[in-house]
Amino acid sequence: MKPFLYTFCLSALIAGCHSTEKKISVQDTTTKEAVSRRVAVQEHLPESFYKRFQGIIGERNVVVNLSRTGNNFTGTYDYNGTQVNLITDTIISQDSIILTESGLGDRYSDDMPAGPKLQLKWTGTVLSGLRVQGKEKSSIRLEERYPEGSYTFNIASYQDSIKAFPKIKDSPQAVISYEYLMPAGKTPEVLWLDKQFRKLLEIPNAPSWMAGIKADAKSYLSAYKTEISSLKDDEDRLSASSNYSKTQHLYMQYNGGGFAIVKHLFDGYSGGAHNNYATTFYCFDVKNQKQLALTDVINIDSVSLQKIVEKNFRVQYKVKPGEALTTQLFDDHLAANKNFFFDANGIAFLYNPYEVASFAQGQLVVSVPYKDLKKYLNPAFVKKMELSL
Known part of the structure; x- marks a missing residue:
């Protein structure tokens, strides 16, 4: 089975497409009045949405960023200092769902052990239910909230495909799909x-998001048709490796304090042994209209930061003290990279396949708590995040 990028199964996308099929879905998720207040009652969960939930799981305060397009739920939240993903497990009804937790760097596949489950029911204003991990159960109460310094978004999806040879029944095809967020509002920073x-x-x-998306899709599908048609050997033209794909998803990772952090998920296949996928984080200081660099968060030399990253990597990936990092990585060192995000608990660095380890290792994420970086944090960042150190 090919690796999967967090929450979606690429092979399912390919199998479900036809050469004439186009699907467009757009959902306005909030109103202007909801920015700093509770939102209006919605009897059932919408078919497409982005929602920011705030509340309690067990005895822990949490913020959950949750998106939905059709039957695909995708979320992220911090549980006990660890960032986890939420993915679709079961849709029971219009207002009852089960989501499964997976590690932030996990690839979702059939051979992965099931994580803790969130059994949730939508009451119109609140998601309530239980977090179940083995015999342990914790109550859940999450309310949709957008406090000052957080932002609202519309969500949309688009999918299109084309057959290489329309007259051939089992012709190879290309499929392109998008799932993305669009900031809601008309202020200069938005x-x-x-x-x-x-x-x-x-x-x-282009004049609109959809016009730009359609133009990008048309260009990709046209290039595919030209490339496949130019192949001389029929065996290559009709082989499974001639089924191309390109998927881009944009999800919210952190939404608060004037910051909006999004993760861009890319998965593509254009022949060869397997697909290629990657996740890139973008940290935006929306109020000041600036994309943050790591130096905006911490002031530390690269050698000192590398030691801190390696210490946390050993703990999180169970590499014993004195044991070479090459048991997990290409090299016996792990430097911080520019692919980072932050939340209320710390900073995390994500390494994509082939960056520091083999494709089989998947994506690696190393979380560094603020307590390990206390003397290096920029005062302005500490103030804006309201960190208690």
């Missing part, structure tokens, strides 16, 4: 953020 989202998805300039 319009700036919207522009940044388009840039990171490399969407062509």
